[in-house]
Amino acid sequence: MKIENRTFDELQPGDTALLRRLCTQDDLIVFANVSGNHNPMHVFNVDGDGDGAPEAVAPGMFVGALVSAVLGNMLPGAGTLYHAQSLVFHNRAHAGDELESRVTVTDRNEQTGIVTLATEVTRPADGALILSGVAEVEAPRRKISYSSHDLPGLIVQRHRHFEKLLARAAPLPPLVTAVIAPEEPNSLGGALLARDQTLITPILVGCPDKIGATAAELGQSLDGVEIVAEPDHATAARRAVALVTEGRAGALMKGHLHTDDLLRAALDKQTGLRAGRRFTHVFVMDVPGLAHPLLVTDAAINIAPDLKAKKDIVQNAIDLAISIGIEEPKVGVLSAVETVNPDIPSSVDAALLSKMAERKQITGGLVDGPLAMDNAVDIAAARTKGISSPVAGRAEVLVVPDIDAGNMLAKQLTYISHAEGAGLVLGARVPIILNSRADDDMSRLASCAVAALHHARITGTR
CATH class of the missing domain: 3.40.718.10 (Isopropylmalate Dehydrogenase)
Structure with missing residues (x-):
């Protein structure tokens, strides 16, 4: 897309330009990080005022920046510099609102080169006036054009798909999961975190002393959590598979053991979990x-x-x-x-x-x-x-x-x-959750959510 400015000599009172922009959750995250304004009122999934519901109010300066976008991109466009801007806020905008920013030339001063414009931001859905004000800018004197494809892009590092998976799995009953050798902080912590999120009900299979010491290191209580004592990883894997065969567990989760030990037990031709596919x-x-x-x-x-x-x-x-x-x-x-x-x-x-x-x-x-x-x-x-x-x-x-x-x-x-x-x-006959020691909490939770969703579909419990 070609973008071309309007020079001072081309501008006349009454000239107007507008830009529509959907205010998204990502916009609010980006603005918070760029501006340093981390007021929870502006974060889409945080209750900023304690009323029990997230507000996701667009920051006033974000809305004001929509005026700047029209001035800098369209009217007058490239080469424009601010001299002054007044802002009056009439209503609040929120994530999900489509906003329309409009500027209109009201005066131009030949001696100073200052152009005055009326500015406003509205919400077209209901006609609400969000912001009004007056801008004074130094308009460009030279014609400039460029392609919008040359502008840098930005990707927000936010994991919305996993958030949706967790929400999708939330109504399901916790999936009883045999956790094999959760004898170090990442594997035990991940299992307990998934329990707290009601994604799984863990049965911990392994050395009770090591599991207990790990829980103490994490500052976590194991009250109410079933522990099946097995002295080594190979026997722990076989016992976890047996819990599935007995109908006591609907999934396996890898803890602090080698993947080969887990798969060897699950693939055993006599006692394993083969289901006809590789x-x-x-x-x-x-x-x-x-x-x-x-x-x-x-x-x-x-x-x-x-x-x-x-x-x-x-x-x-x-x-x-x-x-x-x-x-x-x-x-x-x-x-x-x-x-x-x-x-x-x-x-x-x-x-x-x-x-x-x-x-x-x-x-x-x-x-x-x-x-x-x-x-x-x-x-x-x-x-x-x-x-x-x-x-x-x-x-x-x-x-x-x-x-x-x-x-x-x-x-x-x-x-x-x-x-x-x-x-x-x-x-296998049940999902096997396979996490890496380097995985963070979100990866572990998402693995449990995916397992719960898959188990629910294949067993018809959803």
Whole structure:
């Protein structure tokens, strides 16, 4: 979009310009951090005045900045500098309001170069006047134009998708979860936090002395929490699996033990939790700036999956995506290229998986591949490459060729894009919550919420 200013000589009394802007929750977060004004009255999910409800009132200076946006972008536009501004506030604006900012030239002084403008901000929905005032500006003398595409962007690091998952899981009954070897602060703390949020009812399986010492270190009480004593990690994993088999638990959660010990017990042919499909891992990722959750699979279990394993990887991911509210998941099967190349096995597998979905061997979602990373998630990149499909540029599930690619992708999203990841193992009779020691509280809570939602759907308890 081309933006062009109006010079002093071009301006006449009566000239007017307006700009409409939806005031969002992210706007209030950005303004609080940029201005340093962290008044809780302006935070969307905080009760700032103690009346029991969050206010999310737009700060007065944020509303005033909407006037500045019209002056700086439109009338007079680029090159404008403030001389003075008066503001009178008549009503309050809130997150979710669409606001209209209007400026009108009322005078221009040839000697000083000062232009005077009447300014106001209204709420079109009900016609309410939010702000009125007068601006005096130094108008530009030279013509300037530029493209809006050249302006810097901003992404807010806020994990709205996980917040929605927690809200979606809140009405469900707590999922009874066997927590294996929660013998250090992160794993025990995560389980107790999920208990406090009524996401799970934990049964702690492991060494009681170590669990008790960890609880004391956290300053937490274990009153009312069942502890099943097992001396070592291998037997703790087997006992946790037995709790599921006995019908006492509806999920497993990894504590402070090696993933291999947990999976060995769950995969045991006689006493394990096999359910006919391969065990596969899915990261549900909340990526700032992305309009939907992003599922990445498989980044933790299957090292170099063949076509048969990839079929289960795709189907498990589709099933989980449906559980968290994606009605018809769009699955992009990744390769280095978006065309089938016999010398790149992942491109051949991707094409076959796409055809298998077309023939209903994979159900519940739309599957397309091969897709390179750019044209899987960016619609402009897909169009540039001439790819037209319901999935290209819109993928909600990314299926990687192998564990190396998946692990790198997930960690890039976490450490470079500041994403949060909820980890789950699927293919067993119950969800297996698989957290990393580096995961923070939100990741652990989201993992439990995803497990609870998936369990509720597959058991019909939702």
